[in-house]
Amino acid sequence: MNSYFTKLPLIAFIGLVLFLLIFLKDDNQELKSVLIDKDFPEFNLPSLDGKNNLNTLSFEDAPFIINVWATWCITCRVEHPFLMELKEKSIIPVYGINYKDDRSKALELLDRTGDPFEFSIFDYKGTLAMDLGVYGAPETFLVGRDGLIKVRHTGALTPEVWNEKFIKHLGN
Amino acid sequence: MKQIFLLLTILIFSSLHSDEEKSLYSFNSEEDHQRFVNLSKELRCPKCQSSSLSGSNSPISKDLKNQIQELILEGKTDQEIKEYLLVRYGDYILYEPRFNSSTIVLWYGPFFILILVLGVLFFWNIRKNKDS
Numbered sequence: 001m002n003s004y005f006t007k008l009p010l011i012a013f014i015g016l017v018l019f020l021l022i023f024l025k026d027d028n029q030e031l032k033s034v035l036i037d038k039d040f041p042e043f044n045l046p047s048l049d050g051k052n053n054l055n056t057l058s059f060e061d062a063p064f065i066i067n068v069w070a071t072w073c074i075t076c077r078v079e080h081p082f083l084m085e086l087k088e089k090s091i092i093p094v095y096g097i098n099y100k101d102d103r104s105k106a107l108e109l110l111d112r113t114g115d116p117f118e119f120s121i122f123d124y125k126g127t128l129a130m131d132l133g134v135y136g137a138p139e140t141f142l143v144g145r146d147g148l149i150k151v152r153h154t155g156a157l158t159p160e161v162w163n164e165k166f167i168k169h170l171g172n
Numbered sequence: 173m174k175q176i177f178l179l180l181t182i183l184i185f186s187s188l189h190s191d192e193e194k195s196l197y198s199f200n201s202e203e204d205h206q207r208f209v210n211l212s213k214e215l216r217c218p219k220c221q222s223s224s225l226s227g228s229n230s231p232i233s234k235d236l237k238n239q240i241q242e243l244i245l246e247g248k249t250d251q252e253i254k255e256y257l258l259v260r261y262g263d264y265i266l267y268e269p270r271f272n273s274s275t276i277v278l279w280y281g282p283f284f285i286l287i288l289v290l291g292v293l294f295f296w297n298i299r300k301n302k303d304s
Contacts, residue, residue, distance in 0.1 A: 008292060034262040100231075126235055133260040135218040135232040 034133065035149045040066075040141075041131035048098045048106055048120035059143070060118070063150075063170055064093040066141045067117070067157065068129060070101040071109050073137040079156040083116035092170065096120035099129050099137050144169050197241045204244050211240055211253060214268065218261050 035041075044055050052058075067083060069076040086094055096117035098106050103122060110120075123129055132141065135154075142151035150169045153161055199205040212226035217233045225233045225240075236257070243253045257265045269275045 034259060130235065130239065131260060133218075133262070135261070 035141075035152065037148050037150070039147065040143055040149060041128065043121070043128040043131070045128060046122045048096070048103065048110075048122045050103070050122070052119070054119065054121050058119070059095060060093055062143050062147050063145050064095060064118075064143055065166070066095045066097060066143065068097045068099050068132075068134050068137050068139040068141075069120075070099045070137050071105045072101065073099075075156045076138045077113075079138055079140075079158065080113060080116065082157055082159060082162070084114050087116040093118050097123050097128060097132075097134075099123055099134065100126045142166055142169055145171050197237065199241070199244065207250060208237075208241060208244055211244075211250060212237055215240075215254070215257060215265055216267050218265060224267065 040056055040059075042056055044053065046052070047054050065086075067079075083094055086092055094116050096119070098120045100123070103124075106120070106122075110117075121128060126134070132139075133152075138154075138156060140151075140153045140157045141149055144150035151165050153165060155161075157166075197205075197208055199208060209226065213224050215225045215236070217223045217225050217228035217230060217236075219230045219232045220228050223233075225237055239256075240253055243256060248256070254266065263269060263275075269278055271279055
């Protein structure tokens with residue numbers, strides 16, 4: 001009994017070390033979105049090409065993904081080929097939110113490198129992005145079959161991320 | 173001497189910084205202004221892990237500060253403004269976590285550990301006295 005008491009500080013110390021090892025290892029920069037299983041926020045914004053006004057009714061059948069992108073965003077170029085692949089193989093409809101960007105530069109980039117989006121919402125002031133809790137680009141959301149947001153991913157959308165986080169929400 | 177000089181430099185520059193912050197955002201009253209300053213200190217920049225909105229110049233912090241300014245001008249209360257950000261960015265945005273089931277350890281954990289340690293020390297002492 002006596003030895004138990006004298007060893008208590010050591011036991012507590014080991015416990016603390018284990019606790020910190022487990023929780024400090026998890027240095028994920030990603031914030032959990034509070035929007036999971038919520039409706040996509042209402043919005044009323046122009047399309048990137050300026051031809052249409054867009055709102056939540058503009059999206060075709062769910063599931064689909066929405067990608068927040070901009071010409072100033074370097075990582076967006078990394079994921080661009082994969083978004084093109086999703087479109088070309090008709091895996092899922094991809095919509096864009098052009099986030100705080102220059103309209104002509106954005107159109108020029110899509111023209112030059114290919115446009116993976118059904119349409120892009122022109123969110124010049126970042127109002128829709130703020131309603132989505134976006135804090136950078138790129139970010140990608142998946143809206144599931146039930147019309148609710150199922151996945152939020154910050155950073156490049158790679159095939160690995162796709163397989164790990166998105167694919168399970170596609171249904172049959 | 174060197175240290176005092178360093179301290180003075182830091183103090184001077186930190187006051188410059190907050191003056192700059194004040195001049196960037198205008199309000200109807202000094203009171204609103206103070207609310208803005210307090211809010212931007214209480215709210216955390218979502219991009220930068222460990223900086224308040226007030227201490228951050230990242231684009232998202234600027235956007236959020238603009239939004240807070242707008243909400244204050246619209247006459248929203250501090251609580252409403254925090255709620256607005258909470259439903260979009262989650263608990264992370266608050267420097268002082270709310271009290272709920274997932275933060276109960278955060279609030280009461282230290283007291284629990286303190287009581288535990290005092291208890292152990294107490295019993296230890298009794299044992300020691302007994303032995304001697």
